[in-house]
Amino acid sequence: MLRHPDPAPSPRHLEQPVSTTATRVIVTGEKRRRALANKRRPENLSRPTQRSRARKETLAGYGFLVPWLLGFFGLTIIPMGYSLYLSFTRYNIFTPPRWIGLDNYIRLFTNDPQFIQSAQITLIYVFVGTPITLIAALLVAMLLNYRDKGAGFFRSAFYAPSLIGGSVSVAIVWRAMFGSEGPVDSSLAALGIDLGGWIGNPSLVLPAMIILSIWQFGATMVIFLAGLKQVPKELYEAAEMDGAGAWHRFRAVTLPMLSPVIFFNLLLGLIGAFQVFASAYIISNGSGGPAGMTNFVTIYLYKRGFTDGQMGYAAAIAWILLIVVAIIAFILFRTQRSWVHYAGDNR
Numbered sequence: 001m002l003r004h005p006d007p008a009p010s011p012r013h014l015e016q017p018v019s020t021t022a023t024r025v026i027v028t029g030e031k032r033r034r035a036l037a038n039k040r041r042p043e044n045l046s047r048p049t050q051r052s053r054a055r056k057e058t059l060a061g062y063g064f065l066v067p068w069l070l071g072f073f074g075l076t077i078i079p080m081g082y083s084l085y086l087s088f089t090r091y092n093i094f095t096p097p098r099w100i101g102l103d104n105y106i107r108l109f110t111n112d113p114q115f116i117q118s119a120q121i122t123l124i125y126v127f128v129g130t131p132i133t134l135i136a137a138l139l140v141a142m143l144l145n146y147r148d149k150g151a152g153f154f155r156s157a158f159y160a161p162s163l164i165g166g167s168v169s170v171a172i173v174w175r176a177m178f179g180s181e182g183p184v185d186s187s188l189a190a191l192g193i194d195l196g197g198w199i200g201n202p203s204l205v206l207p208a209m210i211i212l213s214i215w216q217f218g219a220t221m222v223i224f225l226a227g228l229k230q231v232p233k234e235l236y237e238a239a240e241m242d243g244a245g246a247w248h249r250f251r252a253v254t255l256p257m258l259s260p261v262i263f264f265n266l267l268l269g270l271i272g273a274f275q276v277f278a279s280a281y282i283i284s285n286g287s288g289g290p291a292g293m294t295n296f297v298t299i300y301l302y303k304r305g306f307t308d309g310q311m312g313y314a315a316a317i318a319w320i321l322l323i324v325v326a327i328i329a330f331i332l333f334r335t336q337r338s339w340v341h342y343a344g345d346n347r
């Protein structure tokens with residue numbers, strides 16, 4: 001007897017009923033995942049909340065800047081502005097400033113030969129001492145770069161004078177060394193060169209000051225040494241394979257690769273040389289002698305302001321010095337594109 005096959009189950013029969021509890025679990029789990037995703041995405045915060053958080057972060061940043069801003073405005077900007085005002089006045093500390101316009105500046109360049117002499121001496125000191133200091137620092141740095149044994153000791157030995165070179169004690173020792181009957185003068189006299197002391201000789205006291213500045217090349221030398229460590233050795237090997245000698249490798253590899261470091265040291269060296277004061281004041285006993293050969297602009301400024309009481313005139317000298325330094329820095333920055341080579345520069 002033939003049996004008819006059972007009818008195929010309809011799709012409705014295949015659907016399994018889902019309980020209310022399971023549905024609640026699924027929905028609740030989906031909401032929890034969405035809530036966690038919203039917490040992980042700060043961009044989903046409301047706009048007022050974002051503004052409040054940004055405002056708090058800004059206020060915190062300004063709070064940390066407050067000590068620096070107080071020092072910057074209270075110890076730099078406001079005193080500079082007041083000194084600029086005083087440079088247009090006649091002021092002797094004991095009486096109120098009296099406005100005189102450009103008289104102080106006109107007097108500097110037309111009726112003050114001592115200022116002209118001090119400016120000339122300062123320029124000689126800066127533009128002779130700074131290049132020699134850079135050359136000496138670079139030579140010593142190159143020697144230490146090729147020496148491994150004892151390099152740490154020699155680095156420390158050459159760096160130490162830069163830490164104490166500007167101190168009063170070193171200036172006193174320097175004055176004793178280069179004075180009459182000092183070690184330097186006695187040694188030269190033993191060789192038949194009787195100079196009678198450097199400090200009291202108008203033609204030798206400025207070279208003694210320049211030697212003192214050169215002796216303090218330690219910090220510059222350390223910066224040069226760090227720059228030399230960054231020059232790839234492959235460049236020297238490639239130049240040597242091409243037949244380049246030591247001088248050509250120095251001129252074609254070392255100098256271009258060190259040009260940013262040279263620019264940095266040159267800029268800081270020039271600015272620092274214009275500010276020479278303590279050593280010159282100690283060596284000359286504050287007089288700027290002999291014959292005004294240590295009467296640098298800073299010494300002359302100090303004497304006019306604190307010895308003669310001409311604070312307005314001293315402020316004008318200070319602003320002239322600042323303008324000269326700014327002009328030199330501007331020239332260096334404008335001309336650096338022609339001789340300073342940076343990494344990744346296609347020039």
